[in-house]
Amino acid sequence: MPSANLTMITPVEHCRSCGRPIVWAETAAGKRIPLDPEPSERGNVTASLHTGVLHAGVVRGPQRDGLRAAHQPLYLSHFTTCPDADTWRTNR
Template sequence: MEHPTEKCRSCPAQVIWATTERGKTMPVDVEPGPGGNVQLVEQYGQLTAVVVPAHRAFGRKDLRMSHFVTCPQADQWRRR
């Protein structure tokens, strides 16, 4: 499944923008990787980021990380 990407505003990484199940916007790493717990699901024409519990994520290779976790500049975007 191919998703449009955009450059992170803080680092050179490419991200996929998705909406969480609670309706918040979330940047997600483009490439799946070890430790990933975010599944991208297309629902009703919208890309949704679904957080997969650890016991269901074990061994899966299709899960990505939230870019809030992997971005070296994430702290500058956190709300105080």
């Protein structure tokens, strides 16, 4: 998977719980989602910059597999990797 570190295109913050770097993206529903800035082999989130806003979309199944096969970078929600994620989750 190519290196496509999101820190090159958007400001980096640090998780208030674990201190690891994160970037914020916006979903199609207009919600903010924290992403780990490095691509991951386990990733299932696309990220693209449009008009200065980082947009994220979750991909599953064949779409995810196709992007991986095409060596497109995929990212993980920081909720997946943060040891304190449950502290920040909200009810949907």
